[in-house]
Amino acid sequence: MSTENVEFELTEEQRLVRSTAKDFAEKEVLPLARKVDHEHYFPKELIPKLSALGFLGVFVPEEFGGAELDFVSYSVIVEELARVCASTSVIVSAHNSLCIWPILNHASDEQKKRYLPKLASGESLGCFALSEPSTGSDAAAQTCMSKKEGDTWVINGVKNWVTNGPEADVCILFTMENPEEKHKGINAFIVDLKTTKGVSIGKKEDKLGICGSPTSSITFDNVELSNDQLLGTPGLGFKIAMSTLDGGRIGIASQAVGIARAALEDSLQYARERKAFGKPIGQHQSIQNHLADMSCSIDAARLMALSASRRKDAKLPYTRAAAQAKLFASEASVQCALKGIQIHGGYGYVREFNVERYLRDAKITEIYEGTSEIQRLVIASQLLKE
Ligand SMILES: Cc1cc2nc3c(=O)[nH]c(=O)nc-3n(C[C@H](O)[C@H](O)[C@H](O)COP(=O)(O)OP(=O)(O)OC[C@H]3O[C@@H](n4cnc5c(N)ncnc54)[C@H](O)[C@@H]3O)c2cc1C
Structure with missing residues (x-):
């Protein structure tokens, strides 16, 4: 399917990023996609290939070994990966926007030198x-605690639903220091998960969708962290978390667009081939209505995601744009996946075809990095403030 409707919005470099990502996704990721889903398989063989293309250090400056691309390029990469494998897209997006982004924005020079090259190269x-x-x-109701004892921070508590948790080396961790100060009492840390004493990773969650994206709890039992593992200053954790999620939400919008696009592409092919009442089902107006609605919502969602990315790149406020893009794209993605199943009839309901996977993968985009209900709260509160 053509992405022409928005190509004119992209610079030459961004168009090149799109064609590179599309090519890579189709050649390297697509052949693994069914195994990733059916066997809940973490596609570890993709890690060096993703890093060779710069996809594991999308915004990391070249001096730290990254691709130093903009956020529009990041959206484009996530969409192309999600179109063939939503699990791979979220492994990449959690790594880039939830771990690397806060380091880039809040870490000391020492911390950047220590973490960014390994993250960008896929070593971590x-x-x-x-x-x-x-x-x-x-x-703001965090119960995982950080307590300062001399020069050491002592961490106790449990984190849940950590994307990449079972495989990750570096964790951006949020903890409560002063509950009476609510969100102002929260700290952020950078933690080396595999080498820090007292850290234990929970079992891999058995999920409805994005089955190859590993998710787990992480327990911190009297974990001792030095002061140079604090990210930003004490009390800045909540701000770091919320500003990180603003950017992350754009990635989830692009993930949702990619999944919806896959549903439309498969449905178009099926509508051309499957015959009912003596003609291809694509000749029946009800099916055409589904296809038209899917196409409109995909293009609208993509434009919203790219517009939010562009605002971020231009250093304009983008909290509302990001929340709107995520809300619209995730709901559109679920609707497109449902329509895709409907167009496939009985075949849409079995695992022989991919459309049932698209529905399972699309659903998470309405939940993580803030549910749809929370996006509506964010959008309305921004509107009332503006
Ligand atoms: C597969 C997966 C991966 C994830 N990855 C990560 C990750 O990497 N890192 C991480 O930190 N978290 C991660 N999460 C957690 C995710 O962000 C949360 O599940 C999500 O924010 C919702 O929180 P909750 O599950 O506690 O639901 P709750 O907050 O308990 O909400 C339950 C319901 O109540 C609604 N609700 C709550 N408050 C309000 C309100 N004020 N107004 C209206 N409705 C409200 C919610 O919208 C929802 O429908 C992941 C979750 C999943 C399932």
Whole structure:
């Protein structure tokens, strides 16, 4: 399917990024996609290939070994990966936007030198641990505690639903230091998961979709961190988390667009081939209506994601644009996947075809990095402030 409707919006470099990502996705990621889903397989063989293209250090400056691309390029890469394998796209997006982005924006020069080259080269995989078993949307109600004892921070508590958790080396961790100060009492740390004593990774969650994206809890039992593992200053954690999620949400919007596009592409092919009542089902107006609605919502969602990316690149406020893009694209993605199943009839309901996977993969985009209900709260509160 053509992406022409938005190509004119992209610079020459961004168009090159799109064709490179599309090519890579089709040649290297697509052949693994069914195994990734059916066997809940983490596609580790893709890590060196993704890093060779710069996709594991999309915004990392060249001096640290990254691709130093803009956020529009990042959106384009995530969309192309999600079109063939949503699990791979979220492994990449959690690493780039949830782990690398806060390091780029809040870490000291020493911390950047220590972490960015390994993250950009794929030697280290990143993750982000904000949610807990008893709190997700209400991120200020953190119970994982950090207590300063002399020069050491002592961490105790459990984080939940950590994307990349079972495979990750570097974690952006959020903890509560002063509960009475609520969101102002939260700290952020950079933690080396595999070498820090007292860190244990929970079992891999058995999920509905994005089955190859590994998710787990992480427990911190009297974990001792030095002061140079604090990210930013004490009390800045909540701001770091919220600003990181603003960018992350654009990536989720692009992920949702990629999944929806896959649903439309498969449906178009099926509508041309499958015959009913003596003609291809694509000749029946009801099927045409589904296809037309899918195409409109995909193009609208993509434009919203790219527009939010462009605002971010231009250093304009983008909290509302990002929340709107995520809300619209994730709901459009679920609707497109449902329509895709409907167009495939009975074949849409079995695993022989990929459309049932698109629905399972699309659903998570309405939940993580802020549910649709939370996006509506963010959008309305921004509108009332503006
Ligand atoms: C596969 C997966 C991967 C994830 N990856 C990560 C990750 O890498 N890092 C991380 O930190 N977290 C991650 N999460 C957690 C995710 O961000 C949370 O699940 C999500 O924010 C919702 O939090 P919750 O599950 O605690 O639901 P709750 O906050 O308990 O919400 C339950 C319901 O109540 C609604 N609700 C809550 N508050 C309000 C309100 N004020 N107004 C209206 N409705 C409300 C919600 O929208 C939802 O429908 C992941 C989750 C999943 C499932």
